[in-house]
Amino acid sequence: MKDLIKKIEVNINHKDFNFFSKLQKEDLTFLLEYNDKILWQKIFDFAYLTKKHFVNNISYYRGLIEFSNLCIKNCNYCGIRKDNKSVERFSMEEEEILSLAKWAYDNEYGSITLQSGERIDDTFIDFVEDILFNIKKSYPKLGITLCLGEQSFETYERWKKMGADRYLLRIETSNEKLYKKLHPQDGNHDFQKRIECLKSLKKLDYQVGTGVMIGLPYQKACDLADDLIFFRDFDIDMLGMGPYIFHADTPLGTYVNKNNLNDETTKKMRFNLSLKMIAIARLFLKDVNIAATTALQSLDPLGREKGLKCGANILMPIITSTEHRGKYQLYENKPCIDDDKSDCKNCLTRRVLSIGDSVGWGENGNSRHFYNRLNAKNQ
Numbered sequence: 001m002k003d004l005i006k007k008i009e010v011n012i013n014h015k016d017f018n019f020f021s022k023l024q025k026e027d028l029t030f031l032l033e034y035n036d037k038i039l040w041q042k043i044f045d046f047a048y049l050t051k052k053h054f055v056n057n058i059s060y061y062r063g064l065i066e067f068s069n070l071c072i073k074n075c076n077y078c079g080i081r082k083d084n085k086s087v088e089r090f091s092m093e094e095e096e097i098l099s100l101a102k103w104a105y106d107n108e109y110g111s112i113t114l115q116s117g118e119r120i121d122d123t124f125i126d127f128v129e130d131i132l133f134n135i136k137k138s139y140p141k142l143g144i145t146l147c148l149g150e151q152s153f154e155t156y157e158r159w160k161k162m163g164a165d166r167y168l169l170r171i172e173t174s175n176e177k178l179y180k181k182l183h184p185q186d187g188n189h190d191f192q193k194r195i196e197c198l199k200s201l202k203k204l205d206y207q208v209g210t211g212v213m214i215g216l217p218y219q220k221a222c223d224l225a226d227d228l229i230f231f232r233d234f235d236i237d238m239l240g241m242g243p244y245i246f247h248a249d250t251p252l253g254t255y256v257n258k259n260n261l262n263d264e265t266t267k268k269m270r271f272n273l274s275l276k277m278i279a280i281a282r283l284f285l286k287d288v289n290i291a292a293t294t295a296l297q298s299l300d301p302l303g304r305e306k307g308l309k310c311g312a313n314i315l316m317p318i319i320t321s322t323e324h325r326g327k328y329q330l331y332e333n334k335p336c337i338d339d340d341k342s343d344c345k346n347c348l349t350r351r352v353l354s355i356g357d358s359v360g361w362g363e364n365g366n367s368r369h370f371y372n373r374l375n376a377k378n379q
């Protein structure tokens with residue numbers, strides 16, 4: 001593998017943007033496990049250059065509206081899982097959501113993301129449909145990403161018709177066995193169903209985003225290498241990946257506690273591995289949109305800037321009303337809980353400018369990969 005390190009150095013020096021896309025699973029695994037700081041700094045810098053070359057060094061904002069924490073699922077890692085009785089549940093009224101969308105538009109955010117726990121009842125589906133209709137009626141140019149979990153093809157279709165542009169559904173891990181460990185086997189959490197959902201979204205011409213949690217218990221470097229290959233083979237347009245973060249009121253949190261898997265060293269490992277995954281994803285996939293997730297900041301105060309510096313180009317400033325933020329904690333130590341939307345806007349913008357990127361004010365920042373994919377499909 002010494003040979004691989006040498007090749008990486010030579011190709012980075014030659015600014016060969018195609019070199020990393022040719023790496024095989026064994027190479028990716030080796031690289032993820034390789035911890036030479038000097039080499040990694042070179043890779044991070046090259047990933048930043050690759051971002052500049054393919055998608056420009058502009059950060060696009062997706063104002064994040066976490067509009068309800070009601071959820072029918074019980075993912076073993078998540079703080080708002082159905083069985084966590086210590087969470088105070090909430091659902092915003094339509095009016096509140098519309099006023100947050102208006103704020104995003106007035107503040108020149110190119111897009112918003114509507115996120116909530118998972119629900120599949122008719123009331124919920126109609127509610128989302130109505131919101132989409134009303135937002136698009138007032139602000140036709142405001143991009144809308146949905147992050148509302150697994151739904152039927154018909155529901156995805158209805159929401160698309162009402163104006164949803166993109167959909168984010170993380171595969172969480174592309175290793176089916178690991179997926180089974182992370183989710184209860186209650187008939188409600190099925191890996192194949194998730195794959196089918198991603199396929200439906202693609203068929204409906206959504207810009208499709210997926211992603212994984214990084215540094216999960218039981219997860220190996222070769223699983224992450226497979227995740228990268230999964231993103232490529234699935235031809236995804238957007239990526240939202242971040243470190244796994246402990247939450248005490250969850251089955252996985254209990255396991256982590258018991259096995260002392262939440263010490264500072266492990267947390268640092270999860271953070272570093274997340275940056276490595278972002279950098280390799282940028283080098284491997286080139287023109288996709290990649291988010292620097294809030295979870296990065298919960299493990300490192302400069303987490304999101306570091307994400308942008310190694311290839312990410314999307315930020316999701318939280319615009320959820322401050323009163324609800326504490327109730328939407330998928331993981332502990334979620335940053336910005338006491339802030340309001342203007343704080344988040346100013347703080348994030350300072351962070352973007354501090355690393356030499358600019359903000360794509362008023363632009364929707366659609367995935368370039370999506371256009372390239374559609375063009376290829378229509379030729």
Ligand code: 5AD
Binds near residue numbers: 243295331
């Ligand atoms: N740590 C990190 N990410 C989490 N998510 C849920 N719980 C956690 C956690 N404990 C992520 C999942 C999900 C997204 C909405 O939040 O990847 O898809």
Ligand code: SF4
Binds near residue numbers: 074080117149330
């Ligand atoms: Fe519900 Fe999503 Fe949390 Fe799973 S990760 S319990 S679907 S909110």
